[in-house]
Structures are given as C-alpha cells and as structure tokens.
Amino acid sequence: MQLDNVFGALSDATRRAIVMRLCEGEASVGELAKPFEMALPSLMKHIRILESSGLVASEKTGRVRMCSLQTEALATIEAWLAAQREIWEQRLDRLEMYVEKLKKEEKSNAHKPKSK
C-alpha cells in the first residue's frame, strides 16, 4: 500500500531531513548531500526510497538531478491521521456524554434512599 511506503520513508531521520530541506524548495542531489557525512551512493538510496514512496520527484537535466517535494504524499498521511483522530475523538465525546448522564442521574437520586 501507499501508506506503508510513505510512513516507511519518513521513519528515517536522514530522509526526514531531506524532506524538510525540500519544503523550502527544489534542490539538486549534491545540494541535498552537503549537510550529511554520508557517501553519495548511500544518500542516493535515500532519495530513491523517497521517490518510490511518492514523497519526492526528480528530473535530470544535463548532469544535474533536481529533486522536489510532492506534497500530496504528505497530505495522504495527514488524511490518515485526521481520520483516526476523528474516530477516537468521537469515542471520547460519547464517553463524556455518558459521564454527564451519570452525574445527572446521581443528582436526581440524591433524595431517595440508598438502593444498596
């Protein structure tokens, strides 16, 4: 599935740093590599992974490859998270309503003898 790859791609600090860099605009492979001590081929692997997850696109012109962020991929997992949040918040709402109900019932029973 798509989500597997996007979450997987973001589970590595190097790749997150690349994504963060690309948030600020396009960059060549060389520019992306500069901040890291890593050998180029290692960094290239990360870029490949980012590409195959759909988070990054790249195009080579001349001898330089420019990479850019594909924000839709990030939107995909934002959407997944939002969906989960909605589910758990609905549950918490129901829970809260239930507690409110209990409170009211307790109040209206305050005068009656204990049933225990």
Place this chain on the structure above:
Amino acid sequence: MQLDNVFGALSDATRRAIVMRLCEGEASVGELAKPFEMALPSLMKHIRILESSGLVASEKTGRVRMCSLQTEALATIEAWLAAQREIWEQRLDRLEMYVEKLKKEEKSNAHKPKSK
C-alpha cells in the same frame, strides 16, 4: 529519535490496523489478534513495536493484557507534518506574491517600448 519509531511503527499495515482498532477503545491481545491470520507471537511482536514507539500502552491483569492507544504519539507526528506544511506553504505564498509583483510590473510597462 521518537519520530523514527512512530513513523516506523505506522509503516506496517498490520500495525496501522491495530492502531485503528484501538482508536475505538481498549482491547485485549486476543481481541486484537482475531482479525488477523497471523500466529499470536507474530502479532505480539507488532504490539511490542507499537509499545516501544509510544503509540500503545498495555497492562496485564490476571491473564489478560489490555492495550490502549496513546494519542500523544500520534499528535507528535501530526505536529511534525503541520510544521513541514507551514514551511512549504509559506514558500508557496512568497512565490505567489512574487508572481503578482511580476504581473503588476508588466502591466505598468505595457506602454513603454520593448527593451529587448
């Protein structure tokens, strides 16, 4: 880092399914296992991974272990995503402003002779 483990935990469909289930409320290991064909020990590994990422907490009472979602961990990556989104949207805003500026300049130059 924390983000590594949370993103990593969510990069597996089985674990996302567990998280989705827990969004709807607590569940025992057995309950969590039911929907899957997987052997129990395999599923336990997933639960361990979810626990060590902070996405899930569990407590054993008697012979049953109840698992619950730790929504703060999800909030962590929501926050990371929101931060990135802010950066790239600011960039796009600047870009748009720049384009607007260009348009205006072009308009105010419409009567003048071509400089080329």
Place this chain on the structure above:
DNA sequence: TTTTTAGTTAGCCATCTGGCTAACATTCAT
C-alpha cells in the same frame, strides 16, 4: 581534448524485520 563535476552502478556487509513453530507460564473455570 583533457579534466573536473555530478551522478550512477555494482557489490559487500552487519543488522533489523516480519513471519513461523515449539515449548513454557500463569490464571481461571470445572
């Protein structure tokens, strides 16, 4: 046309991952 720059390919390695089975431990029901 040589040299430099910018990537790329190939292949090695240690470790991690996600699955399995088999055997054990503990608690609850009979």
Place this chain on the structure above:
DNA sequence: ATGAATGTTAGCCAGATGGCTAACTAAAAA
C-alpha cells in the same frame, strides 16, 4: 487438582535496510 484459556519466551529463517568502497558514465569547463 486438572484442564482450558491467554499470553510469553526462545529460536529459526528469508528478505529488506542502511551503510560502505570501487569503478564507471556523461556533461561542462578549462
């Protein structure tokens, strides 16, 4: 006190991951 239910531990395995070096290609610069 047995037996069934619910996890848990240990250990095996194939394949993926994240790093490396060395050698190669193609474009630009000198």
